[in-house]
Amino acid sequence: MTSKNPPMEFLRGPRVVLCPLRKEDSPQFARWMNDAETANFLMFHRPLSLEEEEEWVNKALHMPITEGAILGIWLHSPFRLVGSIGLHSLHSRDRHATLGISIGEANLRGKRLGREAMSLLIDYAFRTLNLRRVILWCYGHNERAIRCYRAVGFQEAGRLERHSFINGEWQDYVLMEITPDRLKPLVAEEKPARRKPAPKTPAAKAK
Numbered sequence: 001m002t003s004k005n006p007p008m009e010f011l012r013g014p015r016v017v018l019c020p021l022r023k024e025d026s027p028q029f030a031r032w033m034n035d036a037e038t039a040n041f042l043m044f045h046r047p048l049s050l051e052e053e054e055e056w057v058n059k060a061l062h063m064p065i066t067e068g069a070i071l072g073i074w075l076h077s078p079f080r081l082v083g084s085i086g087l088h089s090l091h092s093r094d095r096h097a098t099l100g101i102s103i104g105e106a107n108l109r110g111k112r113l114g115r116e117a118m119s120l121l122i123d124y125a126f127r128t129l130n131l132r133r134v135i136l137w138c139y140g141h142n143e144r145a146i147r148c149y150r151a152v153g154f155q156e157a158g159r160l161e162r163h164s165f166i167n168g169e170w171q172d173y174v175l176m177e178i179t180p181d182r183l184k185p186l187v188a189e190e191k192p193a194r195r196k197p198a199p200k201t202p203a204a205k206a207k
């Protein structure tokens with residue numbers, strides 16, 4: 001999505017930039033939230049109206065930093081909104097928060113944008129907000145998400161077996177955590193394209 005009213009940049013990485021949400025992005029978020037495949041990985045599991053999404057964006061816009069922060073994930077090139085990421089349930093006494101993320105554009109998943117966005121926000125959580133732990137919950141069947149979280153430095157902290165009924169099956173609900181010492185440095189990496197196997201030489205074919 002291109003826009004005449006560019007968003008405010010907040011955290012910049014090599015491939016993505018995290019920006020405060022804009023009211024005008026509500027229809028895009030609503031479309032993503034109503035996508036059935038995405039819903040298999042999120043706690044949210046019912047139709048969501050545009051009005052509800054606008055309300056959610058509005059709340060996010062006015063969320064005090066003592067409670068958390070929700071940002072849009074924008075791709076640099078071509079410059080467009082591709083998802084959202086946020087810290088919520090921030091606890092000032094115990095200095096922890098819960099992270100949520102979604103790359104809304106299905107064809108952009110698995111390209112290591114998620115881990116870049118997470119590294120940026122978690123670095124901010126530790127080095128600016130002075131948090132000491134970030135946690136998240138995800139479903140056990142969400143292998144892509146778990147690979148991404150481990151790549152950032154998360155480790156499993158607990159598991160509720162067969163806790164959630166998703167698309168006709170019971171799934172585990174996994175708690176993951178990261179502390180400042182475990183955050184891996186942000187590397188500007190794109191998923192390498194899988195190399196085609198080299199054509200066999202006549203000699204190799206004969207073996």
Ligand SMILES: CC(C)(COP(=O)(O)OP(=O)(O)OC[C@H]1O[C@@H](n2cnc3c(N)ncnc32)[C@H](O)[C@@H]1OP(=O)(O)O)[C@@H](O)C(=O)NCCC(=O)NCCS
Nearest residue numbers: 041102103109110111112113114115138143144145147148
């Ligand atoms: C979870 C999510 C944020 C991760 O972001 P991402 O940019 O897709 O993740 P990354 O590309 O950084 O990492 C994904 C890893 O899983 C791998 N992967 C991709 N598709 C996969 C699949 N279908 N099954 C298993 N692994 C998969 C990738 O190869 C990559 O691993 P690698 O770097 O070791 O090769 C994103 O996929 C997403 O928004 N998914 C839908 C909503 C969702 O699940 N939100 C999280 C709820 S807890």
